Amino acid sequence: MSDVIVDCIGVNTHFGAHHVLKNINLTVRPGETVGLVGESGSGKTTLGRAILGIGPISSGRIVFEGQDIGGVAPRDRKGRAASIQAVFQDPYTSLNPSMTIEDILIEPIVARGQAAKADAAAQVHKLLDQVALPKDAAQRYPREFSGGQRQRIAIARALALSPHLIVCDEPVSALDLSTQARVLDLFVEIQERTGVAYLFVSHDLSVVRHISHRVAVMRGGEIVEFGECDQVTADPQHDYTKRLLLAAPVADPVRQAERRAALRALSRGA
Numbered sequence: 613m614s615d616v617i618v619d620c621i622g623v624n625t626h627f628g629a630h631h632v633l634k635n636i637n638l639t640v641r642p643g644e645t646v647g648l649v650g651e652s653g654s655g656k657t658t659l660g661r662a663i664l665g666i667g668p669i670s671s672g673r674i675v676f677e678g679q680d681i682g683g684v685a686p687r688d689r690k691g692r693a694a695s696i697q698a699v700f701q702d703p704y705t706s707l708n709p710s711m712t713i714e715d716i717l718i719e720p721i722v723a724r725g726q727a728a729k730a731d732a733a734a735q736v737h738k739l740l741d742q743v744a745l746p747k748d749a750a751q752r753y754p755r756e757f758s759g760g761q762r763q764r765i766a767i768a769r770a771l772a773l774s775p776h777l778i779v780c781d782e783p784v785s786a787l788d789l790s791t792q793a794r795v796l797d798l799f800v801e802i803q804e805r806t807g808v809a810y811l812f813v814s815h816d817l818s819v820v821r822h823i824s825h826r827v828a829v830m831r832g833g834e835i836v837e838f839g840e841c842d843q844v845t846a847d848p849q850h851d852y853t854k855r856l857l858l859a860a861p862v863a864d865p866v867r868q869a870e871r872r873a874a875l876r877a878l879s880r881g882a
Protein backbone atom coordinates (compact mmCIF):
# COMPACT_ATOMS: atom_id res chain seq x y z
CA MET A 613 0.00 0.00 0.00
CA SER A 614 1.23 3.51 -0.81
CA ASP A 615 2.32 5.55 2.20
CA VAL A 616 0.21 8.51 1.05
CA ILE A 617 -3.54 8.36 0.49
CA VAL A 618 -4.03 11.95 -0.62
CA ASP A 619 -1.35 14.34 -1.81
CA CYS A 620 -2.06 18.01 -2.48
CA ILE A 621 0.76 19.47 -4.54
CA GLY A 622 0.97 23.23 -5.04
CA VAL A 623 -2.82 23.67 -4.96
CA ASN A 624 -4.24 27.13 -5.63
CA THR A 625 -7.88 28.20 -5.71
CA HIS A 626 -9.16 31.60 -6.83
CA PHE A 627 -12.71 32.84 -6.47
CA GLY A 628 -12.61 35.69 -8.97
CA ALA A 629 -9.79 37.98 -7.84
CA HIS A 630 -9.75 36.38 -4.36
CA HIS A 631 -6.78 34.02 -3.98
CA VAL A 632 -8.23 31.66 -1.37
CA LEU A 633 -5.83 28.67 -1.42
CA LYS A 634 -2.17 29.56 -1.86
CA ASN A 635 0.27 26.85 -2.89
CA ILE A 636 -1.11 24.17 -0.58
CA ASN A 637 1.11 21.14 0.01
CA LEU A 638 -0.51 18.57 2.26
CA THR A 639 -0.45 14.80 2.59
CA VAL A 640 -2.66 12.35 4.45
CA ARG A 641 -1.34 8.85 5.07
CA PRO A 642 -3.51 5.73 5.26
CA GLY A 643 -5.07 5.31 8.69
CA GLU A 644 -3.96 8.66 10.12
CA THR A 645 -5.79 11.79 11.14
CA VAL A 646 -4.57 15.11 9.84
CA GLY A 647 -6.14 18.02 11.66
CA LEU A 648 -6.68 21.14 9.57
CA VAL A 649 -7.00 24.12 11.81
CA GLY A 650 -7.16 27.88 11.33
CA GLU A 651 -9.22 30.96 11.90
CA SER A 652 -12.54 31.53 10.17
CA GLY A 653 -11.98 32.34 6.49
CA SER A 654 -8.48 30.84 6.34
CA GLY A 655 -9.54 28.36 3.61
CA LYS A 656 -10.10 25.08 5.49
CA THR A 657 -13.48 24.28 3.98
CA THR A 658 -12.33 25.30 0.50
CA LEU A 659 -9.45 22.82 0.76
CA GLY A 660 -11.70 20.07 2.15
CA ARG A 661 -14.18 20.61 -0.68
CA ALA A 662 -11.40 20.51 -3.29
CA ILE A 663 -10.22 17.15 -1.91
CA LEU A 664 -13.82 15.88 -1.93
CA GLY A 665 -14.10 17.00 -5.56
CA ILE A 666 -16.98 19.36 -4.86
CA GLY A 667 -14.87 22.53 -4.89
CA PRO A 668 -12.62 23.99 -7.58
CA ILE A 669 -8.85 24.27 -7.86
CA SER A 670 -7.17 26.78 -10.21
CA SER A 671 -3.77 25.07 -10.38
CA GLY A 672 -1.72 22.34 -8.75
CA ARG A 673 -2.63 18.69 -8.33
CA ILE A 674 -4.63 16.57 -5.92
CA VAL A 675 -3.55 12.95 -6.12
CA PHE A 676 -5.80 10.42 -4.41
CA GLU A 677 -4.52 6.86 -4.11
CA GLY A 678 -2.08 7.50 -6.93
CA GLN A 679 -4.61 9.05 -9.33
CA ASP A 680 -4.78 12.73 -10.20
CA ILE A 681 -8.29 13.84 -9.27
CA GLY A 682 -7.81 17.59 -9.78
CA GLY A 683 -9.58 18.74 -12.91
CA VAL A 684 -11.72 15.60 -13.12
CA ALA A 685 -15.39 16.45 -12.60
CA PRO A 686 -16.90 14.59 -9.62
CA ARG A 687 -19.43 12.84 -11.90
CA ASP A 688 -16.53 11.28 -13.82
CA ARG A 689 -14.82 9.82 -10.81
CA LYS A 690 -17.52 7.70 -9.30
CA GLY A 691 -15.43 4.67 -8.39
CA ARG A 692 -12.62 6.54 -6.70
CA ALA A 693 -14.88 9.13 -5.13
CA ALA A 694 -16.56 6.37 -3.17
CA SER A 695 -13.30 5.98 -1.28
CA ILE A 696 -13.63 9.57 -0.02
CA GLN A 697 -16.63 10.44 2.10
CA ALA A 698 -17.63 13.45 4.17
CA VAL A 699 -19.15 14.31 7.53
CA PHE A 700 -20.28 17.93 7.79
CA GLN A 701 -20.90 20.28 10.64
CA ASP A 702 -24.63 20.47 11.01
CA PRO A 703 -26.36 17.21 11.91
CA TYR A 704 -29.72 19.00 11.76
CA THR A 705 -29.57 19.80 8.04
CA SER A 706 -27.35 17.03 6.70
CA LEU A 707 -29.95 14.24 7.10
CA ASN A 708 -33.11 14.18 4.95
CA PRO A 709 -35.98 14.60 7.46
CA SER A 710 -38.47 12.62 5.36
CA MET A 711 -36.33 9.46 5.17
CA THR A 712 -36.00 6.72 7.77
CA ILE A 713 -32.51 6.09 9.15
CA GLU A 714 -32.43 2.82 7.21
CA ASP A 715 -33.12 4.63 3.93
CA ILE A 716 -30.52 7.30 4.76
CA LEU A 717 -27.90 4.61 5.40
CA ILE A 718 -28.59 2.50 2.33
CA GLU A 719 -28.98 5.42 -0.09
CA PRO A 720 -25.23 5.80 -0.82
CA ILE A 721 -24.79 2.04 -1.28
CA VAL A 722 -27.69 1.76 -3.72
CA ALA A 723 -26.80 5.03 -5.51
CA ARG A 724 -23.28 3.76 -6.19
CA GLY A 725 -24.74 0.52 -7.53
CA GLN A 726 -22.79 -1.42 -4.91
CA ALA A 727 -25.81 -3.48 -3.83
CA ALA A 728 -29.52 -3.95 -4.44
CA LYS A 729 -31.80 -2.34 -1.86
CA ALA A 730 -32.61 -5.62 -0.09
CA ASP A 731 -28.93 -6.55 0.24
CA ALA A 732 -28.01 -3.05 1.39
CA ALA A 733 -30.70 -3.19 4.08
CA ALA A 734 -28.90 -6.17 5.58
CA GLN A 735 -25.92 -3.91 6.28
CA VAL A 736 -27.93 -1.34 8.24
CA HIS A 737 -27.71 -3.07 11.62
CA LYS A 738 -23.97 -3.46 11.24
CA LEU A 739 -23.58 0.24 10.44
CA LEU A 740 -25.75 1.25 13.42
CA ASP A 741 -23.72 -1.05 15.62
CA GLN A 742 -20.47 0.61 14.45
CA VAL A 743 -21.70 3.96 15.75
CA ALA A 744 -23.24 2.49 18.94
CA LEU A 745 -26.88 3.13 18.01
CA PRO A 746 -29.58 0.52 18.69
CA LYS A 747 -31.05 -1.61 15.89
CA ASP A 748 -34.49 -0.06 16.33
CA ALA A 749 -33.07 3.29 15.14
CA ALA A 750 -33.42 1.94 11.60
CA GLN A 751 -37.16 2.58 11.29
CA ARG A 752 -37.12 5.98 12.97
CA TYR A 753 -36.66 9.49 11.53
CA PRO A 754 -33.88 12.07 12.11
CA ARG A 755 -36.17 14.35 14.19
CA GLU A 756 -36.34 11.61 16.84
CA PHE A 757 -32.60 11.90 17.57
CA SER A 758 -30.39 14.35 19.44
CA GLY A 759 -27.59 16.29 17.72
CA GLY A 760 -24.96 13.79 18.88
CA GLN A 761 -27.04 10.83 17.71
CA ARG A 762 -27.65 12.50 14.34
CA GLN A 763 -23.94 12.99 13.93
CA ARG A 764 -23.50 9.27 14.66
CA ILE A 765 -26.00 8.57 11.85
CA ALA A 766 -24.04 10.88 9.52
CA ILE A 767 -20.86 8.97 10.42
CA ALA A 768 -22.60 5.63 9.76
CA ARG A 769 -23.73 6.93 6.36
CA ALA A 770 -20.14 7.95 5.56
CA LEU A 771 -18.95 4.46 6.58
CA ALA A 772 -21.51 2.69 4.37
CA LEU A 773 -19.15 2.70 1.39
CA SER A 774 -16.09 1.58 3.40
CA PRO A 775 -14.17 4.76 2.54
CA HIS A 776 -10.40 5.08 2.82
CA LEU A 777 -10.63 8.78 3.71
CA ILE A 778 -13.34 10.82 5.42
CA VAL A 779 -13.19 14.61 5.23
CA CYS A 780 -14.76 15.77 8.49
CA ASP A 781 -15.64 19.46 8.32
CA GLU A 782 -16.26 20.80 11.84
CA PRO A 783 -18.14 17.60 12.71
CA VAL A 784 -18.46 18.31 16.43
CA SER A 785 -18.66 22.09 16.60
CA ALA A 786 -22.48 22.12 16.66
CA LEU A 787 -22.53 19.75 19.67
CA ASP A 788 -22.26 20.52 23.37
CA LEU A 789 -18.89 19.79 24.98
CA SER A 790 -19.66 16.43 26.60
CA THR A 791 -21.28 15.17 23.37
CA GLN A 792 -18.25 16.45 21.43
CA ALA A 793 -15.94 14.28 23.53
CA ARG A 794 -18.06 11.15 22.95
CA VAL A 795 -18.28 11.71 19.20
CA LEU A 796 -14.52 12.38 19.00
CA ASP A 797 -13.89 9.11 20.84
CA LEU A 798 -16.16 7.38 18.33
CA PHE A 799 -14.07 8.77 15.44
CA VAL A 800 -10.92 7.40 17.08
CA GLU A 801 -12.48 4.01 17.79
CA ILE A 802 -13.74 3.66 14.20
CA GLN A 803 -10.29 4.51 12.88
CA GLU A 804 -8.69 1.87 15.09
CA ARG A 805 -11.20 -0.69 13.86
CA THR A 806 -11.32 0.15 10.13
CA GLY A 807 -8.04 1.94 9.35
CA VAL A 808 -9.89 4.86 7.74
CA ALA A 809 -7.94 8.14 7.45
CA TYR A 810 -9.46 11.49 8.41
CA LEU A 811 -8.86 15.03 7.28
CA PHE A 812 -10.36 16.72 10.29
CA VAL A 813 -11.25 20.38 9.71
CA SER A 814 -11.78 22.55 12.77
CA HIS A 815 -11.24 26.08 14.01
CA ASP A 816 -10.65 24.59 17.47
CA LEU A 817 -7.07 23.46 18.03
CA SER A 818 -7.93 21.73 21.30
CA VAL A 819 -10.40 19.46 19.47
CA VAL A 820 -7.87 18.79 16.73
CA ARG A 821 -5.17 17.96 19.26
CA HIS A 822 -7.45 15.37 20.82
CA ILE A 823 -7.84 13.42 17.61
CA SER A 824 -4.94 14.14 15.22
CA HIS A 825 -1.63 12.49 14.47
CA ARG A 826 -0.47 15.50 12.45
CA VAL A 827 -1.77 19.03 12.30
CA ALA A 828 -1.75 21.57 9.49
CA VAL A 829 -2.32 25.18 10.47
CA MET A 830 -3.87 27.48 7.87
CA ARG A 831 -3.69 31.24 7.83
CA GLY A 832 -4.88 33.50 5.02
CA GLY A 833 -5.05 30.60 2.53
CA GLU A 834 -1.59 29.24 3.32
CA ILE A 835 -0.40 26.34 5.43
CA VAL A 836 1.88 28.06 7.90
CA GLU A 837 2.76 24.94 9.90
CA PHE A 838 2.44 21.21 9.26
CA GLY A 839 3.83 18.53 11.50
CA GLU A 840 3.36 16.02 14.29
CA CYS A 841 0.60 17.09 16.66
CA ASP A 842 2.80 17.62 19.72
CA GLN A 843 5.47 19.47 17.78
CA VAL A 844 3.06 21.88 16.16
CA THR A 845 1.12 22.74 19.27
CA ALA A 846 3.99 22.81 21.74
CA ASP A 847 6.62 24.74 19.78
CA PRO A 848 7.02 28.13 21.50
CA GLN A 849 8.23 29.61 18.22
CA HIS A 850 4.77 29.34 16.79
CA ASP A 851 2.82 32.12 18.41
CA TYR A 852 0.02 31.99 15.87
CA THR A 853 -0.70 28.33 16.62
CA LYS A 854 -0.47 29.01 20.33
CA ARG A 855 -3.03 31.77 20.03
CA LEU A 856 -5.40 29.41 18.23
CA LEU A 857 -5.02 26.86 21.00
CA LEU A 858 -5.55 29.40 23.72
CA ALA A 859 -8.53 30.97 22.00
CA ALA A 860 -10.32 27.62 21.75
CA PRO A 861 -13.26 27.22 24.14
CA VAL A 862 -12.79 24.79 27.04
CA ALA A 863 -15.36 23.49 29.50
CA ASP A 864 -13.15 23.33 32.56
CA PRO A 865 -13.09 26.76 34.33
CA VAL A 866 -9.65 26.10 35.84
CA ARG A 867 -8.12 25.35 32.45
CA GLN A 868 -10.02 28.30 31.02
CA ALA A 869 -8.44 30.65 33.59
CA GLU A 870 -4.99 29.17 32.91
CA ARG A 871 -5.47 29.73 29.23
CA ARG A 872 -6.59 33.30 29.68
CA ALA A 873 -3.46 33.99 31.75
CA ALA A 874 -1.25 32.32 29.13
CA LEU A 875 -2.93 34.32 26.36
CA ARG A 876 -2.39 37.57 28.28
CA ALA A 877 1.30 36.66 28.74
CA LEU A 878 1.58 35.86 25.05
CA SER A 879 -0.04 39.17 24.06
CA ARG A 880 2.35 41.08 26.31
CA GLY A 881 5.32 39.34 24.70
CA ALA A 882 4.04 39.95 21.15
Ligand SMILES: Nc1ncnc2c1ncn2[C@@H]1O[C@H](COP(=O)(O)OP(=O)(O)OP(=O)(O)O)[C@@H](O)[C@H]1O
Pocket residue numbers: 627630632650651652653654655656657658659815
Ligand atom coordinates in the same frame (compact mmCIF):
# COMPACT_ATOMS: atom_id res chain seq x y z
N1 LIG B 1 -17.82 29.80 -3.50
C1 LIG B 1 -17.13 30.86 -3.08
N2 LIG B 1 -17.14 32.01 -3.77
C2 LIG B 1 -16.42 33.07 -3.35
N3 LIG B 1 -15.67 33.11 -2.22
C3 LIG B 1 -15.64 31.98 -1.48
C4 LIG B 1 -16.37 30.81 -1.85
N4 LIG B 1 -16.14 29.84 -0.92
C5 LIG B 1 -15.32 30.39 0.00
N5 LIG B 1 -15.01 31.67 -0.34
C6 LIG B 1 -14.12 32.57 0.42
O1 LIG B 1 -12.91 31.88 0.65
C7 LIG B 1 -12.39 32.22 1.93
C8 LIG B 1 -12.14 30.94 2.71
O2 LIG B 1 -13.40 30.35 3.05
P1 LIG B 1 -13.50 28.95 3.78
O3 LIG B 1 -14.94 28.66 3.99
O4 LIG B 1 -12.70 27.95 3.04
O5 LIG B 1 -12.77 29.27 5.16
P2 LIG B 1 -12.78 28.42 6.51
O6 LIG B 1 -11.39 28.46 7.03
O7 LIG B 1 -13.37 27.08 6.28
O8 LIG B 1 -13.73 29.30 7.43
P3 LIG B 1 -14.80 28.82 8.54
O9 LIG B 1 -13.99 28.30 9.69
O10 LIG B 1 -15.51 30.10 8.89
O11 LIG B 1 -15.68 27.80 7.91
C9 LIG B 1 -13.40 33.14 2.59
O12 LIG B 1 -12.95 34.47 2.41
C10 LIG B 1 -14.66 32.91 1.79
O13 LIG B 1 -15.46 34.05 1.78
